[in-house]
Amino acid sequence: MSDISPQVAPARVRTRFAPSPTGQLHIGGARTALFNFLYSRHTGGDFLLRVEDTDRERSTDAFTQGILDSLAWLGLTPDEPPVFQSTRAARHAEVAHEMLAAGKAYYCYCTPEELRQMREQAVAEGRSPRYDGRWRDRDPAEAPAGVKPSIRLKAPRDGETVVDDLVQGPVRVANAELDDMIILRGDGTPTYLHAVVVDDHDMAITHVIRGDDHLTNTFRQVQVFQAMGWPLPRFAHIPLIHGADGSKLSKRHGAVSVMEFDAQGYLPEAVCNYLMRLGWSHGDLEVVDRDEAIRLFDIVDVNRGASRMDYAKLTNLNGVYIRKADDDRLTKDVLRRLIHQHDLSVGSIAADRIRTLMPHLKERAKSMLELAQAAAFLARVVPLPMEPKAAAILTPEARLLLRDVAADLAATDFTVPALDAALRAFAERTGRKLGQVAQPLRAALTGSTVSPGIDATLAALGKDEALARIADASR
RNA sequence: GUCCCGUUCGUCUAGUGGCCUAGGACACCAGCCUUUCACGUUGGUAACACGGGUUCGAACCCCGUACGGGACGCCA
Numbered sequence: 001m002s003d004i005s006p007q008v009a010p011a012r013v014r015t016r017f018a019p020s021p022t023g024q025l026h027i028g029g030a031r032t033a034l035f036n037f038l039y040s041r042h043t044g045g046d047f048l049l050r051v052e053d054t055d056r057e058r059s060t061d062a063f064t065q066g067i068l069d070s071l072a073w074l075g076l077t078p079d080e081p082p083v084f085q086s087t088r089a090a091r092h093a094e095v096a097h098e099m100l101a102a103g104k105a106y107y108c109y110c111t112p113e114e115l116r117q118m119r120e121q122a123v124a125e126g127r128s129p130r131y132d133g134r135w136r137d138r139d140p141a142e143a144p145a146g147v148k149p150s151i152r153l154k155a156p157r158d159g160e161t162v163v164d165d166l167v168q169g170p171v172r173v174a175n176a177e178l179d180d181m182i183i184l185r186g187d188g189t190p191t192y193l194h195a196v197v198v199d200d201h202d203m204a205i206t207h208v209i210r211g212d213d214h215l216t217n218t219f220r221q222v223q224v225f226q227a228m229g230w231p232l233p234r235f236a237h238i239p240l241i242h243g244a245d246g247s248k249l250s251k252r253h254g255a256v257s258v259m260e261f262d263a264q265g266y267l268p269e270a271v272c273n274y275l276m277r278l279g280w281s282h283g284d285l286e287v288v289d290r291d292e293a294i295r296l297f298d299i300v301d302v303n304r305g306a307s308r309m310d311y312a313k314l315t316n317l318n319g320v321y322i323r324k325a326d327d328d329r330l331t332k333d334v335l336r337r338l339i340h341q342h343d344l345s346v347g348s349i350a351a352d353r354i355r356t357l358m359p360h361l362k363e364r365a366k367s368m369l370e371l372a373q374a375a376a377f378l379a380r381v382v383p384l385p386m387e388p389k390a391a392a393i394l395t396p397e398a399r400l401l402l403r404d405v406a407a408d409l410a411a412t413d414f415t416v417p418a419l420d421a422a423l424r425a426f427a428e429r430t431g432r433k434l435g436q437v438a439q440p441l442r443a444a445l446t447g448s449t450v451s452p453g454i455d456a457t458l459a460a461l462g463k464d465e466a467l468a469r470i471a472d473a474s475r
Numbered sequence: 476g477u478c479c480c481g482u483u484c485g486u487c488u489a490g491u492g493g494c495c496u497a498g499g500a501c502a503c504c505a506g507c508c509u510u511u512c513a514c515g516u517u518g519g520u521a522a523c524a525c526g527g528g529u530u531c532g533a534a535c536c537c538c539g540u541a542c543g544g545g546a547c548g549c550c551a
């Protein structure tokens with residue numbers, strides 16, 4: 001490993017996203033991953049993934065897979081195979097013992113029960129619940145029998161520890177506020193704060209970008225880096241995302257896990273764009289695609305204040321991205337949703353109709369759920385299910401009108417311009433406004449009162465199907 | 476309780492001492508467009524948390540207060 005510190009000769013930027021697989025990847029974690037990804041790409045560096053699965057009680061393989069899937073969905077695939085923290089326990093212990101040998105750490109023979117009492121007493125006396133350092137300078141010869149000691153960092157007691165954070169600026173705390181944290185448990189396993197430092201060092205991470213709930217823990221991590229004489233990475237603590245009411249984001253605020261956003265019909269690029277704009281901006285830019293994001297994103301431009309999740313704005317952006325999306329891709333997604341969520345069997349004829357009408361369908365959808373809903377009529381067969389509003393349109397007079405217009409349509413080429421011309425001619429000949437002709441047709445053709453332009457809808461259905469539906473509705 | 480961080484329209488934000496009568500976006504309201512619904516378009520309502528300084532001048536700098544968030548585990 002190079003002994004040139006990054007400050008002297010900037011190393012290639014390496015960032016990492018380090019989730020623990022104790023739940024699905026949620027939207028806050030997704031943004032953290034995004035910022036890590038964007039920063040690494042912006043600087044031409046690497047984006048890595050480390051799975052912090054050392055909490056064997058709560059970590060599961062299913063969650064690990066879920067996180068991997070979610071990242072893939074978002075397009076945030078790491079550049080190297082993921083590192084699993086649980087596989088590195090021996091290395092964490094090794095470093096702890098190195099610190100012990102160097103006099104930077106010491107054995108502590110306190111029992112968990114003893115520590116609990118220490119904390120309770122401190123709180124009762126109005127002091128901070130900190131370890132009092134009782135084994136810091138005590139002779140291990142006095143160790144009680146039968147207690148497996150933990151290893152604690154021998155943290156500096158005077159002066160202050162400073163984190164020069166790329167987002168928060170310089171943040172300092174008096175060392176007297178920090179206690180000697182445990183780096184290796186009595187059973188020989190590492191604690192989180194220690195493992196993170198060892199892994200970040202060994203993975204040559206240059207920039208630690210994470211949620212600001214880790215900010216105050218960073219002081220202790222810095223002390224471990226310093227004890228080992230390792231160069232410090234740069235830190236960037238980004239603010240958390242809150243729910244609409246300002247409290248911690250949770251289930252009751254709506255979708256929180258990335259996979260739920262997929263299920264609710266959000267496009268990954270819309271989610272990424274929305275997430276990026278939460279806490280980051282570039283002038284008045286709102287719609288920023290991946291390439292432009294990489295070009296413009298810099299971690300120092302991230303704001304310090306927490307922001308709230310606004311589903312309305314996400315939905316609006318989703319509409320923007322749906323309109324921009326490729327028609328084949330949208331069709332594929334809609335077909336999938338029709339089969340799985342609407343329980344429709346979609347044959348190739350229906351698929352072709354959906355694909356044909358997609359340029360018009362996507363103009364009026366804000367989510368893939370809406371898009372699938374709006375396309376469903378193309379996959380149905382007569383008799384169509386009628387929405388109440390559509391049924392109300394099909395009055396006896398409307399049915400007569402349908403029979404008349406059907407005759408015209410039967411003699412028309414089913415192309416959009418020809419259909420448009422035929423309908424206009426029919427309306428004029430019968431002294432009606434176009435809308436008076438279009439709405440009954442729409443009801444007959446779609447079973448609803450909302451659809452793309454009636455000419456395009458007719459064309460997508462094709463002459464035989466369109467006439468069959470009109471005939472059925474005008475009976 | 477102690478320590479750390481934050482605070483511009485309802486929300487996301489622009490703003491780095493004069494360009495601010497505070498700009499944009501979403502949402503909301505009204506109009507236009509129109510073959511329904513969307514899209515688009517025109518206009519409107521709406522914010523510098525509060526109090527002190529510093530300065531010729533403060534949304535911007537400093538200090539307090541209030542409110543919000545986070546951290547204080549042999550969890551991650």
